[in-house]
Amino acid sequence: MSDYTKILLDENEMPTQWYNVVPDLPVPPPPQLHPGTMQPATADDFAALFPKALIEQEMSTERYIDIPGEVLDVYRLWRPSPLFRARRLEKLLDTPAKIFYKYEGVSPAGSHKPNTAVPQVYYNALEGIKKLTTETGAGQWGSSLAFACAQFGLECEIWQVAASYNAKPHRRTMMEVWGGKVHPSPSDVTDFGRSLLAENPNHPGSLGIAISEAVSEAVKSDEIRYALGSVLNHVLLHQTIIGEEALLQLAKVGEVPDVLVGCTGGGSNFGGLAFPFLREKLAGRMNPTIRCVEPTACPTLTKGEFRYDFGDTAGLTPLMKMHTLGHSFIPEPIHAGGLRYHGMAPLVSHVYDLGLVEAIAIPQTECFAGALQFARSEGIVPAPEPTHAIAAAIREALACKESGEEKVILTALCGHGHFDMASYDKYMRGEMVDLELSDEAIAEAMKSVPVLA
Amino acid sequence: MSDYTKILLDENEMPTQWYNVVPDLPVPPPPQLHPGTMQPATADDFAALFPKALIEQEMSTERYIDIPGEVLDVYRLWRPSPLFRARRLEKLLDTPAKIFYKYEGVSPAGSHKPNTAVPQVYYNALEGIKKLTTETGAGQWGSSLAFACAQFGLECEIWQVAASYNAKPHRRTMMEVWGGKVHPSPSDVTDFGRSLLAENPNHPGSLGIAISEAVSEAVKSDEIRYALGSVLNHVLLHQTIIGEEALLQLAKVGEVPDVLVGCTGGGSNFGGLAFPFLREKLAGRMNPTIRCVEPTACPTLTKGEFRYDFGDTAGLTPLMKMHTLGHSFIPEPIHAGGLRYHGMAPLVSHVYDLGLVEAIAIPQTECFAGALQFARSEGIVPAPEPTHAIAAAIREALACKESGEEKVILTALCGHGHFDMASYDKYMRGEMVDLELSDEAIAEAMKSVPVLA
Structure with a gap:
C-alpha cells in the first residue's frame, strides 16, 4: 500500500454501530427546553413530529447504537x-x-445527507408512517430524503424555498426522479403558505417558512411525520x-x-x-x-x-x-x-x-x-x-x-x-x-x- | 460475499494492460482509407493530428498493451x-x-470518457505537445479532456456546439473549472468559424463544424494536436x-x-x-x-x-x-x-x-x-x-x-x-x-x- x-x-x-459521543463527554450537554414551560423537553414533546426510535436516539446516553440490517x-x-x-x-x-x-x-x-435520511425513513417505516415531510433550500436534503423514501416505499413531500424552486430547477427534478412531491414555499397547500401568498403572490420564501409548512402538514395525521437533516x-x-x-x-x-x-x-x-x-x-x-x-x-x-x-x-x-x-x-x-x-x-x-x-x-x-x-x-x-x-x-x-x-x-x-x-x-x-x-x-x-x- | x-x-x-481485440478476430478489420488516394491510410497520414504512440495503438495487432504507470x-x-x-x-x-x-x-x-482522455493526454505530453484541441457537444468529452489536461499540465482548447454552449452552461463551467478554454462553435477564432458567422451571426453550430475548427487549430503548430473521444x-x-x-x-x-x-x-x-x-x-x-x-x-x-x-x-x-x-x-x-x-x-x-x-x-x-x-x-x-x-x-x-x-x-x-x-x-x-x-x-x-x- x-x-x-x-x-x-x-x-x-x-x-455496524453508530457512535454517541454523549457518554464520553466530561460534562453532559444541556437539555433541550420546551418552549412553553421552559422545562427540559420530554419524549412526548417530540411524539407528533418524530417516531419513537429516533426520539430515543435523540436522548440516548448509550455509547454505541446498532445500525439496523435494512439500513x-x-x-x-x-x-x-x-x-x-x-x-x-x-x-x-x-x-x-x-x-x-x-x-x-x-x-x-x-452528499453525506443520505447517511441520516436512510435510517430516519427506516424507523418511520417501522412504526407504520406512510409519509414524511421536510423543507429544503437548494435541495441537498430534500433530494436525500426523497431517495431514502423511495427505498422504503414512503411518500415524501418537500417544501422548497420558492426562490430556489424557481431559480435552480435541477435539484427539484432530482427529488421528483426519486418520487418526491415538491412544493414551492410559500405554497397554496397550507394555511400559513396561503396567508403569505395572499400578501405577496411572488413571495420568495425562506427556510423558516418552509419548516413551518412541512411541520404543519406532519402534525395533521398520525401517518405523517417530519424529518430534519442536521442539528x-x-x-x-x-x-x-x-x-x-x-x-x-x-x-x-x-x-x-x-x-x-x-x-x-x-x-x-x-x-x-x-x-x-x-x-x-x-x-x-x-x-x-x-x-x-x-x-x-x-x-x-x-x-x-x-x-x-x-x-x-x-x-x-x-x-x-x-x-x-x-x-x-x-x-x-x-x-x-x-x-x-x-x-x-x-x-x-x-x-x-x-x-x-x-x-x-x-x-x-x-x-x-x-x-x-x-x-x-x-x-x-x-x-x-x-x-x-x-x-x-x-x-x-x-x-x-x-x-x-x-x-x-x-x-x-x-x-x-x-x-x-x-x-x-x-x-x-x-x-x-x-x-x-x-x-x-x-x-x-x-x-x-x-x-x- | x-x-x-x-x-x-x-x-x-x-x-495493468489494455486489450486489443484485433488479433483475436477470425477476420482482420478492413483498413481505414486515405480520402485522397483511397489507399489504406498510413501512420504518416495521421501524424499532424495524433502523437506517434497513439497512431501505433490505432494500427496495432498486439493483443495486450501495457498501461503506463503515470496513467x-x-x-x-x-x-x-x-x-x-x-x-x-x-x-x-x-x-x-x-x-x-x-x-x-x-x-x-x-462518465467513462476519462479512461481514454487520460492516456491520450499522457502520450501527447510525452511527445512534447503543449496543447490539445477537441470538439464537444453537450460537454461530456470536453470536460473529460480538460480534466486530463489539468493532470499533465497541457492546455486544452475546446469548440463546443454553440446551441449547447448557450443553452447548457454548466458543463462548460466544468471544463473551465479544470482550466479548459471553451469557444462556442462556430467561433471567431478560426477562418472557417468566422466565415459561418459572417453568414449567420447566430449560427447554432454542429459537431461537424466543431470538429473542423478543432482540427484546423491543431494542424497550425507542431506543439498542438487533436483528440477524439470515441470511434x-x-x-x-x-x-x-x-x-x-x-x-x-x-x-x-x-x-x-x-x-x-x-x-x-x-x-x-x-x-x-x-x-x-x-x-x-x-x-x-x-x-x-x-x-x-x-x-x-x-x-x-x-x-x-x-x-x-x-x-x-x-x-x-x-x-x-x-x-x-x-x-x-x-x-x-x-x-x-x-x-x-x-x-x-x-x-x-x-x-x-x-x-x-x-x-x-x-x-x-x-x-x-x-x-x-x-x-x-x-x-x-x-x-x-x-x-x-x-x-x-x-x-x-x-x-x-x-x-x-x-x-x-x-x-x-x-x-x-x-x-x-x-x-x-x-x-x-x-x-x-x-x-x-x-x-x-x-x-x-x-x-x-x-x-x-
Whole structure:
C-alpha cells in the first residue's frame, strides 16, 4: 500500500454501530427546553413530529447504537465511502504534510445527507408512517430524503424555498426522479403558505417558512411525520459512520491525524467526521487538533453567543443551547447554502464550549480558490460547503511548508459540486464578493434570542 | 460475499494492460482509407493530428498493451470502478435474473470518457505537445479532456456546439473549472468559424463544424494536436479496462454472464465493456449473448449500411468501413446526445458484421421509464445514454420472469445524469416524444456516402 491513492473498505468491513459521543463527554450537554414551560423537553414533546426510535436516539446516553440490517443494506449502495490521500494536491502545494479526505459525494444524492435520511425513513417505516415531510433550500436534503423514501416505499413531500424552486430547477427534478412531491414555499397547500401568498403572490420564501409548512402538514395525521437533516443529536449520531470508517481506513495505512478540519453549517458533517476521533482523543489514544470551519458571512461559532435559542426562524422548535447569531438572523446569500444557519448543532456547540474543538471562519473567495486548486489536482469538483474545509486544509498544509512539519491532515469532502456550477462560474468571472458580518448586524440579530428567567 | 451489493477491486488489483481485440478476430478489420488516394491510410497520414504512440495503438495487432504507470496513477483517482449487483431493481422487476452493472460515473467527469482522455493526454505530453484541441457537444468529452489536461499540465482548447454552449452552461463551467478554454462553435477564432458567422451571426453550430475548427487549430503548430473521444481503435483499446475489471469482479463472486448489453453511440463504451468478454467467448471460456443498444432515432447498426464513409460531417477524416446512416445525416435532438452519431466505431461494426454481436434499437421514452425504475431502486440517476442499456437489461430481465430463466445479465452504466435533469423533467411532464427514423429519411442521408471504385 506504499503508493496508494485511496483506501477502500469492503462492505463486510463497514461499521455496524453508530457512535454517541454523549457518554464520553466530561460534562453532559444541556437539555433541550420546551418552549412553553421552559422545562427540559420530554419524549412526548417530540411524539407528533418524530417516531419513537429516533426520539430515543435523540436522548440516548448509550455509547454505541446498532445500525439496523435494512439500513446497512441501503448504505451498501455507496458505503463504505473512499478515503483519499490527496497526493496531487500535496504536490501542487509543495507541502511535506499528508492530506487525507473522506469523500461522501459517492452517495446517490451526492452528499453525506443520505447517511441520516436512510435510517430516519427506516424507523418511520417501522412504526407504520406512510409519509414524511421536510423543507429544503437548494435541495441537498430534500433530494436525500426523497431517495431514502423511495427505498422504503414512503411518500415524501418537500417544501422548497420558492426562490430556489424557481431559480435552480435541477435539484427539484432530482427529488421528483426519486418520487418526491415538491412544493414551492410559500405554497397554496397550507394555511400559513396561503396567508403569505395572499400578501405577496411572488413571495420568495425562506427556510423558516418552509419548516413551518412541512411541520404543519406532519402534525395533521398520525401517518405523517417530519424529518430534519442536521442539528439534532440523532442526525449527528447517524453521521458518525463517516468518522468510524475513516478511523479504520487510516489504521490500514498506519496513519494518525494531527489535524482534523470539517465545515460546519448545522454541524452534522463535522460531528459525523469528528466525534469518533474526539472519542479517541478523550481516551488518550491520539491527540489531533479538531477544528470547525465556517463562512465569515455566517460565523456562528466564532462570533455568536452560547445561548438557548430556537432552531427555526418562526420559533416553533424546542429551545436548544447552542452558538447562535439569533434566530431572526438571515445570512447573506453566500454560495455555500448549506452553511447558512443561524445556530449550530447543540453537541458541536457543547464540545466547542468545553474547549475540545477549535473554530475558524474563512471568506468564500478563498474557499473557491482552494476548490479550483483541488479540482485541477484531485479531479473532484467540490460542493461550496466543503470548499471551506479544503481551504482550511490548504492553510494548514502551507503552514507545514513553512515549518517543515509533516503533519497528517484529515478532512471531509462532504459532497460534489455538480449542481453548483453557477457559483463556480461567478467565481471564475471575478464576480464573487466576500461578506464579513459586522458586529452591529450581529448585535441586532441577537435581540431575537429569548432571555430566560 | 453471499449478500454483496457491489464488488470492489483494490487499486493493486487494477488491470495493468489494455486489450486489443484485433488479433483475436477470425477476420482482420478492413483498413481505414486515405480520402485522397483511397489507399489504406498510413501512420504518416495521421501524424499532424495524433502523437506517434497513439497512431501505433490505432494500427496495432498486439493483443495486450501495457498501461503506463503515470496513467495508472491518474486512473487510481477513481478506478477500479465498482461492479454492482442490482438487487433492488431485480426485486422491483420480480425477476429471477441476476443483473450486474459496471458503474463508470465515479470518475471526476462523471462518465467513462476519462479512461481514454487520460492516456491520450499522457502520450501527447510525452511527445512534447503543449496543447490539445477537441470538439464537444453537450460537454461530456470536453470536460473529460480538460480534466486530463489539468493532470499533465497541457492546455486544452475546446469548440463546443454553440446551441449547447448557450443553452447548457454548466458543463462548460466544468471544463473551465479544470482550466479548459471553451469557444462556442462556430467561433471567431478560426477562418472557417468566422466565415459561418459572417453568414449567420447566430449560427447554432454542429459537431461537424466543431470538429473542423478543432482540427484546423491543431494542424497550425507542431506543439498542438487533436483528440477524439470515441470511434477510433485506440479509444476503444483504452476503454477495455472497463471489461477487464468486470471480468475480475464477476470471477470474485463466481458469476458468468449469459447476456451482455451496452449502449452504442460512437462505440467506445460498448467496445470497452464487451471486447474482453468477446475474447473469452471466442476462446470458448464462456458463451454470452453480446448486444448493442442504440436509439430508434439514430439506428446506425440496425438500419444503416456497412460501407466506407467519413467520420465527420465535413468529410475531413479518413474513410472508415462502418455502419453508417450517411455522414450528412443529422439525428433528431434526442436527449442521449452521446448516441447521436451517423456512424459507428469500425471495430464494433466489424464484429457486428461478423455476427459476433447483436444489435437492437429502443425508443427514448422506454429508456427514461427504465431510468426512473432504476433510480428509485438502485439510487443512481443515469445519464440518458446508458438508459438505453438499462432498458435493454430490463427487457431481458422481464423475459426471464416469463420464462423462469435465472440468466446473469451484465451492463455498463457509463455515466450519471446530474447534468441531464432537464431531460428527466421533460419526460416526467409527459413532453418527451419518440422518434423513429423513416426509411425515406435514411435513403436520403445515405446519398452522402461516397461510392468507391
